[in-house]
Amino acid sequence: MTHVLIVEDEPDLAALMQDYLQAxxxxxxxxxxxxxxxxxxxxxxxxxxxxxxxxxGKDGLSVCRDVRRHSEVPIIITTAKVEEMDRLQxxxxxxxxxxxxxxxPREVIARIRAILRRTNHQHTSSIAGLSILPDQLKVLLxxxxxxxxxxxxxxxxxxxDKVGSIFTREQIIxxxxxxxxxxxxRTVDSHVKKIRKKIHxxxxxxxxxxxxxxxxxxxxxx
Numbered sequence: 001m002t003h004v005l006i007v008e009d010e011p012d013l014a015a016l017m018q019d020y021l022q023a024x025x026x027x028x029x030x031x032x033x034x035x036x037x038x039x040x041x042x043x044x045x046x047x048x049x050x051x052x053x054x055x056x057g058k059d060g061l062s063v064c065r066d067v068r069r070h071s072e073v074p075i076i077i078t079t080a081k082v083e084e085m086d087r088l089q090x091x092x093x094x095x096x097x098x099x100x101x102x103x104x105p106r107e108v109i110a111r112i113r114a115i116l117r118r119t120n121h122q123h124t125s126s127i128a129g130l131s132i133l134p135d136q137l138k139v140l141l142x143x144x145x146x147x148x149x150x151x152x153x154x155x156x157x158x159x160x161d162k163v164g165s166i167f168t169r170e171q172i173i174x175x176x177x178x179x180x181x182x183x184x185x186r187t188v189d190s191h192v193k194k195i196r197k198k199i200h201x202x203x204x205x206x207x208x209x210x211x212x213x214x215x216x217x218x219x220x221x222x
Contacts, residue, residue: 003027004112005046007037007063008078009055017050020105026112034058038066043171045158046073047134048112051095053079061093068094071161074115078103127208127219132157141206146198151176155191159209159219168216192217 004021008014009032018028029046031037035057037049049067053060064075077098091098096115099108131140137153138145148156154176159167167175169185177183192209199206210218 002048002116003029003046005037005040005049006030007034007049007055007060008032008052010052017105017108020109021112024109026109032056034060034063037063041067041071042162042165043167043174045154045161045175047116049073049075050108050112051075051077053077061089064093064095073161074112076108076111076115078108127160127163129203130160130208132160141199141202144202146195146202148195148198152191152195152198155188156195156209156219159217163219166212166215166218172217188217 002025004026006014006017006021006028008017008030011032014030014032018030021028029040029044031040032055034055037058051060051064055063058066060077060079064077067073067075074097075095077095078101079098080101097111099111129142131143132138133140134157137148137150139148139153139156140146155172158172158175159165169188172188173183173185192211196207196209199208208219210220212218
C-alpha cells in the first residue's frame with residue numbers, strides 16, 4: 001500500500017487530508033512538528049511527503065533540505081504563502097511540487113498520483129545491476145526479475161531505501177506489516193533467507209543483504 005507522510009500542524013486539515021487519502025487507498029501518518037520528521041524517517045518508509053512550510057520546531061524548508069540529504073522521496077510543499085519567491089525557495093530546497101492553501105484535497109491527491117507515476121516507474125539503484133520497480137513490486141538484478149513476494153519486496157525496499165542503515169527486526173516488522181499483526185523475529189529471518197536465495201539464483205556471487213550480529217539487517221552499496 002502506498003504511504004503518504006502528512007507533515008502539518010493544523011490537526012483539522014491534516015485529518016481531512018488523511019480521510020481523503022485513506023478513502024483512495026493510501027496509508028497515512030501525520031506529524032505535526034518539523035523536528036519529528038527525520039526521527040520518523042529513520043525507522044519508517046514513505047512514498048511521498050506532504051509538507052507544510054509553516055511548522056513548529058523546524059520550518060518546512062529546513063525539513064525539506066534535511067530530507068534531501070539522504071532521500072529522494074517525492075515532496076509536495078503546502079503553503080499559505082503565495083509569493084513567487086516562497087514557491088521558488090521550496091522548489092530549490094528539493095521539493096518536487098507545491099500547492100497553495102486553501103487547497104482541494106482532490107487536487108492534492110491528483111498531484112501525488114502524478115508524482116508517483118513519474119518517480120515510481122523505475123528506480124535505478126546505486127547498487128550495480130539493481131533496479132527497483134515499486135509500481136510493479138519488482139526488483140531487477142542484471143535486468144532479471146528475482147521474483148519477490150509482496151512482503152519480500154517491502155522488506156527489500158525498506159532496507160534499500162536506507163542503504164547502510166541497520167534495521168532491527170522489530171522495525172522491519174512494523175514497516176512491512178500495515179495490519180499490525182503479531183509476527184516473530186524468526187519470520188523476518190525467514191523472509192531475508194528467501195530473498196537471499198532468490199538473489200543468488202540470479203547472481204551467485206552477490207551478497208546484498210547483510211546481517212549485523214545482535215542488531216538486525218542492512219543493505220550495503222556494493
